[in-house]
Structures are given as C-alpha cells and as structure tokens.
Amino acid sequence: MEFQVKQASGSPSSSSSVDPNANSNPNDQDPMHSWWESISKARSRIHALSTILPSPSLSLSLSSLADSDRPARSLLQSPDAYDALSSSSPAPLWLRLRSLCQWLYETFQSSDPDLRLVVLSFVPLLSGIYLSRVATADSLAGFEAVLLAFYASELKARAGKPVSISIPDLSQPSLYHTPRSKPTSVAPARQSVGLVSPPLEPQIEVKSTKRACIVGVALDCYYKQISQMPSWSKLDLCQFAAAWAGQNCPCKAEFDVNENAEIDGFSEVRVLDEGDEIERCVEEVGKLGIVENCSNSGFKGVRIPLPWELLQPTLRIIGHCLLAPLNSQDVKDAASVAVRCLYARASHDLVPQAILATRSLIQLDKRAREAAKAAAAANAASNSNTPSKAKKPKFFWFRNDAILVEGNASCIVDLLGSS
Numbered sequence: 001m002e003f004q005v006k007q008a009s010g011s012p013s014s015s016s017s018v019d020p021n022a023n024s025n026p027n028d029q030d031p032m033h034s035w036w037e038s039i040s041k042a043r044s045r046i047h048a049l050s051t052i053l054p055s056p057s058l059s060l061s062l063s064s065l066a067d068s069d070r071p072a073r074s075l076l077q078s079p080d081a082y083d084a085l086s087s088s089s090p091a092p093l094w095l096r097l098r099s100l101c102q103w104l105y106e107t108f109q110s111s112d113p114d115l116r117l118v119v120l121s122f123v124p125l126l127s128g129i130y131l132s133r134v135a136t137a138d139s140l141a142g143f144e145a146v147l148l149a150f151y152a153s154e155l156k157a158r159a160g161k162p163v164s165i166s167i168p169d170l171s172q173p174s175l176y177h178t179p180r181s182k183p184t185s186v187a188p189a190r191q192s193v194g195l196v197s198p199p200l201e202p203q204i205e206v207k208s209t210k211r212a213c214i215v216g217v218a219l220d221c222y223y224k225q226i227s228q229m230p231s232w233s234k235l236d237l238c239q240f241a242a243a244w245a246g247q248n249c250p251c252k253a254e255f256d257v258n259e260n261a262e263i264d265g266f267s268e269v270r271v272l273d274e275g276d277e278i279e280r281c282v283e284e285v286g287k288l289g290i291v292e293n294c295s296n297s298g299f300k301g302v303r304i305p306l307p308w309e310l311l312q313p314t315l316r317i318i319g320h321c322l323l324a325p326l327n328s329q330d331v332k333d334a335a336s337v338a339v340r341c342l343y344a345r346a347s348h349d350l351v352p353q354a355i356l357a358t359r360s361l362i363q364l365d366k367r368a369r370e371a372a373k374a375a376a377a378a379n380a381a382s383n384s385n386t387p388s389k390a391k392k393p394k395f396f397w398f399r400n401d402a403i404l405v406e407g408n409a410s411c412i413v414d415l416l417g418s419s
Contacts, residue, residue: 049075105142127147147214162196166192216314219313238331318339340358
C-alpha cells in the first residue's frame with residue numbers, strides 16, 4: 001500500500017523537500033562574485049599576452065589595461081596590442097602570429113563575451129595571413145586550430161541547420177506592395193526560400209577542399225559582431241580583400257569615369273586626353289595610398305582564389321564598412337577601394353552573383369557620397385546666406401561709476417558728473 005503525504009506550503013517541513021543541490025554554491029548566483037571572476041580571468045589573459053609579446057612598452061601598456069574596471073573591453077578598444085602584432089618588426093608577421101595562436105585559441109574558449117570579442121577582432125589578420133601563406137609556409141597548424149575553433153562555435157550555434165531567408169511573393173498584396181491588376185481569384189501564396197549557407201559539417205582538420213568554407217565561417221562569426229569591432233580591424237579586412245582580388249586594371253574605375261556627354265541628342269563617350277589620363281592615374285594612386293598608409297605593416301596579402309563561400313561573407317563585411325554611418329572615413333575609403341578591386345576580379349572571372357553584389361555596393365557607395373556632398377554644399381550655402389545678427393554692445397563697469405561701450409572709446413559717460 002502506498003501513502004501520499006501532502007504537506008502545507010507554509011509548514012517548515014515543506015522547505016526540506018527542495019533540492020539541496022539547488023543552492024549548493026551561492027557564489028554562482030552572486031552577481032558581484034561573477035563580475036569579479038570575469039575580471040580576474042580577463043586580467044590573467046592580459047598578463048599572459050604581455051609575456052608572449054616581449055616589448056617593454058607594450059607590457060607596461062597592457063598592465064595598465066589589466067588594472068581597469070573592464071580589462072577585456074579596454075583591450076578590445078586599445079590599438080596598442082593590435083599594432084604590436086601588425087606593425088613592422090624584424091620577425092615576419094606570420095611567425096609572430098603563429099606564436100600567438102595558442103593564446104587566441106585558449107582565450108576564445110573563455111565564457112567572457114568581451115574576451116571572445118578580442119579574439120574575433122583578429123579574424124581579418126589571421127584569415128589574411130593564413131590564406132596568403134598557406135601555399136608557401138611549412139606549417140600553419142596554429143592558424144588552423146584557431147579557425148577550427150571559430151568553425152566549431154558556429155557549428156554548435158547553427159545546430160546542423162542551414163541559413164536561409166524567406167523571399168516574399170510580389171504577386172500577393174502586402175503592406176508595402178499592391179499589384180496593379182487585382183487577380184480575380186486569390187492564388188495561394190508561394191513560399192520561396194533562399195539558401196544563404198548550407199548546413200555545416202563537423203571538421204577536425206582544414207582540408208584544401210574545405211579551406212574556403214572554414215575561413216568563410218570565421219568571417220561570418222566576425223560579421224555577427226562587427227558593430228563592436230574596432231576600426232583598425234575593419235581596415236585590415238578591407239586591405240586584405242583588395243589584395244585578395246589582385247586586380248589593379250582600369251576596369252575597377254569603370255563607375256568613377258565622368259558621365260557620358262550629350263551632343264545633339266546622342267550619347268557620345270568623352271575621350272580623355274593625355275593630361276586627363278595622367279591626372280586620373282594620379283588620383284587612382286592616391287586612392288591606393290589608403291591601403292598603404294592605414295597601417296605600417298609591410299604585408300597585406302596576395303592574390304588568392306575567391307570562391308563564393310569566401311567572397312560572400314567578405315562582401316557583407318565590406319558592405320557594413322561602406323554604409324554604416326558610424327564608421328570613420330578611412331574605413332569607408334578602404335572599403336570603397338576593396339569593393340572596386342573585387343568588382344574587377346569578378347568581371348574577369350565572370351562570376352554573375354559576385355558582379356551583381358559588387359556592382360550594387362559600388363552604386364550605393366556612389367549615391368551615399370553624392371548625398372553627403374550635396375548635404376555639405378547645401379549646409380555651406382545656407383550658412384553663407386544666413387544674415388548675421390548685430391551684436392549688442394558690451395558694457396563694463398569701472399570704479400568711477402562710468403560705462404565703457406565696447407568698440408567706441410569716446411562713448412564714456414561719467415554718471416557722477418552728469419547727475
């Protein structure tokens with residue numbers, strides 16, 4: 001026979017029925033403890049980084065970052081550690097990054113989101129150096145371990161599902177669209193789904209056939225957090241993208257040539273004379289100077305194969321760099337150069353989807369720059385046409401109870417004498 005004993009909710013014995021392991025560790029629910037634990041982890045990782053980079057000035061700078069209230073966020077927003085890796089030094093850049101890959105891998109395994117953002121900020125540098133050196137370097141196992149960590153994280157996040165988008169049926173009425181001719185019978189809506197990325201497969205090593213996919217997934221992880229990435233990291237991505245395209249032919253400036261001149265109602269292409277051609281070449285060299293002067297690094301990648309798995313996330317990042325309003329002008333200029341190089345590469349390789357994407361980004365960039373110029377010109381015109389108000393005279397009191405009118409020294413009235 002079974003007995004069921006029901007206890008009142010307010011009795012003392014009811015509290016004993018609670019799982020004793022629920023509050024076995026009260027520190028897990030203490031926000032102060034978790035906050036201090038995250039700070040301690042961030043400080044330990046920063047101190048470990050200072051031992052890897054043996055620069056005395058950098059070690060002092062990292063120590064000051066470790067003592068801040070938010071060490072990981074301070075490290076993310078400080079260019080010192082990033083410049084120590086990407087700046088010129090006697091050791092090659094890829095060799096210095098190879099010694100840092102273990103630190104990046106271990107830091108990415110942390111549960112602190114700010115520390116993971118620090119590692120993600122190095123994705124452009126890691127991807128650019130890895131793809132540029134994979135054909136000539138002896139061993140890049142450290143690079144591949146970090147890239148596989150990004151891949152495994154995204155594989156877990158997607159849970160084996162593809163990334164798809166729903167494409168609306170324009171034949172059906174909606175809040176933003178009404179068909180011109182109303183159909184007599186309403187047909188069922190056709191659900192069209194576009195596949196952005198197929199399901200990811202587990203990978204234990206970087207094979208040559210999966211290399212572009214793995215690096216593309218790492219760039220996709222970077223894109224998801226791009227709003228929190230520093231500007232110098234975005235600059236590196238744009239510079240590497242321009243180097244990956246490897247196209248400095250005149251067709252990349254196809255959209256920058258002056259519009260066709262109208263003569264007698266017919267369109268006639270204006271032929272540039274020799275002086276205009278030299279001037280245009282000088283202007284193009286000036287644009288390329290953005291790539292050379294944004295960083296003092298001597299190596300920014302080489303021409304590589306660009307399959308769609310790698311080019312698609314790259315174009316997403318460049319689109320953000322072009323059109324996001326909070327980006328600096330240097331980032332926008334570097335992205336403008338990169339997307340034109342990628343357009344030239346896609347035109348030579350005859351990749352329709354890449355041509356369409358890069359051409360659209362170039363057109364959006366041109367319209368944004370034209371709108372900014374028009375707004376600046378209108379603002380300048382309004383400021384010049386606005387009449388300036390006459391300033392009121394300023395009065396100063398003196399000890400002799402006189403008033404001095406500024407700008408007219410003769411207007412002095414002695415109040416005592418006039419009274």
